Amino acid sequence: MNQFASFRRAKRLSGPEKSAILFLCLGEERGSALMQQLDTREISKITRAISAMGEVQAEVVEEVMREFGQKVSSYGGITGSVEAARGLLKGFLPEDRVNEILEEIEGSSTGNLWKDLSELDEKMLADYLRKEHNQTVAVVLSRLSPDAVAKVLPLLGHDRSVDLVERMVAMEQLPADAIQAIEESLRSEVLAKAGENAEAEAEKRLVKVFNKLDSKLLEGLSRDLEAKIPEKLRSIKQKMFVFDDLTKLKASALAKVMREVTGNNLPLALRGAEKEVREHFLSSMPARSRDMLVEEMQAMGPVKSRDVKEAQSEMVEAALQLADSGEIELPEENEDDMIE
Structure with missing residues (x-):
């Protein structure tokens, strides 16, 4: 912005x-x-x-x-x-x-200020508007796109929305200096913050991309990026959650992740995992389930590394989704655990 x-x-x-x-x-x-x-x-x-x-x-x-x-x-x-x-x-x-x-x-x-505001995340915009007087909020909403207003209004609560709509209907032309003051406040407080958040969102997307990359490709990219953007790369790696990190989950959380995996992705993911990682998974399972899983892995024979990576990525994605919904907690970030 x-x-x-x-x-x-x-x-x-x-x-x-x-x-x-x-x-x-x-x-x-x-x-x-x-x-x-x-x-x-x-x-x-x-x-x-x-x-x-x-x-x-x-x-x-x-x-x-x-x-x-x-x-x-x-x-x-x-x-x-x-x-x-x-x-x-x-x-x-x-x-x-x-x-x-x-x-x-x-x-x-x-x-255009109002176009940029209309495209902002509605939660961010609602957080700003909650602190403002209803007349100011009505002025802002009257200039946003209909789609943006429809998203923001419910976040402000029913009673306040009723008052805001009343004010928007009855609104008269405001003095130019009053509009300018509102615009300047929005530029400095909302759009500036959005610019900062944009960088964080870009980093979050890269974390997801890196999680899905082949390990050899990631290693090659990391070598070159380390020389150009070492601090940014370190920050991204600290936020990465990869297949091996599943072993840091609590037993109950790991069980939930395994239940989310579809088809033969669980035996496929473990078939290509490091021995220590595979044993950790197996040790967290009941004896009967463990024996059945071992049999499935043995029956597979050789597996393609690409298929293993996709299966492991599905398990990581399942863990991230469960964490987003609050069903499990991911292990705390720790610099000592940073992937090199």
């Missing part, structure tokens, strides 16, 4: 972005008067820049405005937003034309 990062250096700004800073400093009345002198294409470019700009540092404003010889530092930082653009456009364009321009920008811009 780094489209909302602060603009810190004027030389990185495009022409429309510098023009956008000028209009924001002029304010709605003077900015509207000046914008009337532009053609439709120029208006569209500047409006797009204002809508996606976010926070601009005071020193950048000063640098852009230095040729005017004004005391721009008195402005401090400024904030560009969709509502700020709307306020400027309303001064000289009909309402339907204003909506048309902004809808075109919002539909195509990757920096």
Whole structure:
């Protein structure tokens, strides 16, 4: 979500972005008067820049405005937003034309706040909204996509949802500065956190990928990645849960995992396991079940390593699913147990 990062250096700004800073400093009345002198294409470019700009540092404003010889530092930082653009456009364009321009920008811009919020995990968004006043929450919900609102409302509870819907129905046009304040809060508190969570989610996906890789391929990747991203690789490996880690489960948990495995995957997984691992599994089973399993493994003869890996992966996946549902507990992560 780094489209909302602060603009810190004027030389990185495009022409429309510098023009956008000028209009924001002029304010709605003077900015509207000046914008009337532009053609439709120029208006569209500047409006797009204002809508996606976010926070601009005071020193950048000063640098852009230095040729005017004004005391721009008195402005401090400024904030560009969709509502700020709307306020400027309303001064000289009909309402339907204003909506048309902004809808075109919002539909195509990757920096649209409300689109990004609508795509967030509903639990994360609900956690933020729970702390806010209902009027603020209603404003936010009124700008999210219908799908996002339908997911978030149930998480806020029945009584609060009733009040929120009432407020959304009765909502009037809010002042631009109030909308801007809400937008800035959402950018800094919600989207920033989402950016941090995105890295954690990416790491979680890689853990699952690594769990399913052939051991030789994983070993080769690890050697190269160790030289490039040693800290990230160490973090991923610490979170990995592989077939041999099943031996660290409590006996009751291991029994549940074995019951989840389908077909002949249990004997196949053990047939290709290390001797110590195989014996651990067998020792945790009742005598009759153990004897039957040994017979199945002996009847298999030679097995393909690919088939063994798939069977072991199914057992690991079964353990992870049982842990997610709270039926079993995985062993605590320990650096001493890290796979090298």
